Amino acid sequence: MNWTSQDKVIVQGITEPQAAFYAQQMKAGSTDIVAGVSPGNGGTEVGDIPVFDLVEQVLTQVDKIDISLIFVDSYQVLDAAREAIAAGIRHIIIFTPEVPPLDTIEIIKYAKASDTLILGPGSHGIVIPQQVCLSKLQSQAYQSGTIGTITTSQYLSYEVATELNQADLGHSIVVSLGNDRIIGSNLPQWLEILDRDPDTKAIVSIGQRITETEEIVTYCQERDYDKPIIVYLAGLKVPQEQIFRDAQTIITNHLSASIPAVNRDRQTIDRLKKAGIKIAKKPSDIPRLIQKAWSK
Missing domain, CATH: 3.40.50.720 (NAD(P)-binding Rossmann-like Domain)
Known part of the structure; x- marks a missing residue:
């Protein structure tokens, strides 16, 4: 990259x-x-x-x-x-x-x-603070730093940015994946890109869907990764559709884009913990979890 x-x-x-x-x-x-x-x-x-x-x-x-x-x-x-x-x-x-x-x-x-x-489709673009703005996001909301953020929510990314800025951690890059049900590059692809990026020292995934978290678990189980991954999944306790965003998954399994609403709060958290992924219950938890991961 x-x-x-x-x-x-x-x-x-x-x-x-x-x-x-x-x-x-x-x-x-x-x-x-x-x-x-x-x-x-x-x-x-x-x-x-x-x-x-x-x-x-x-x-x-x-x-x-x-x-x-x-x-x-x-x-x-x-x-x-x-x-x-x-x-x-x-x-x-x-x-x-x-x-x-x-x-x-x-x-x-x-x-x-x-x-x-x-x-994308439905992306808000990419911001590398003080360097690159290819985005509809407000670039001034992000300070330069070492945290790579992958998001599907414009407004949640601003909340997380406020916490990272206040902790003097800042961002190496902010990536908006897109809000369409099928997107061109998925979460695992960007986890791999940021894991290789020398300017990124930790990765934060901000999402609103269970499937996004499942993708992180699968990624971490299938390969070695060097950097802390923090997940902030808004609305985790709210029953929701499980939405499949990867075209190959939908086609090979003859799936529709989603399956009925479920509540998988405990199951999702357990799978994340077993994969060694830190979970933020609110944006203000994120800086502390990053610092804790770095101190190990």
Whole structure:
């Protein structure tokens, strides 16, 4: 993983109001947005960002594109992602929510074949404090530090950030996985990325679904990991659907996206503890659990 402020970024769907707003916000935060893409709007500008009809046209003006941020309509996401991958872009963040599941599965196929990292659909992006802002998140909420945070909740991530900031721990990176039921890169993939990241000394997973916790347990049981993992799962005692977010799991097991509501509070906690994972009952527990893990 090597996201830097020198990465050249495009915004697909830049003429969408939300895309235009966040593109200007990111550019003001030193993100190098070299162009926007919006079919039929080539030759115009959004702020001071030039707009092209096609991704390949941008490549006639710049040597390469490192990252694409996708804001197009949900039914146009598949075409936009394919266009970006075909242009050699290997990091794609899909901000658009509610992408048709079969379209997301197709995107995942293209991504795997080309070794492309997909974040989303329904992602809020990535923040590396004081370095990189590819996000709808408020980057000023996060201080620079050594804690990698993986989240599915924008607002819970702000709560955790407040606690980490007050404890002078800060963040090495904040990753929003996305809120769609099928997503391009899952929790285990990001646990592995952050476990290898030299700037990350501990990992915090913030979630609202049982299945996210099950993914962490499976990851920890299948491999050795070097860094403390802290889980904050909001609403653990509330009965909820078990939602499957990995496309392969859904297809191979002939599952729907979810199964009926259950309360697996005790079972989930026991499995986490057996895997050596620390559990935060509230955001204020997280700094203490990190410090305790480091002191061992």
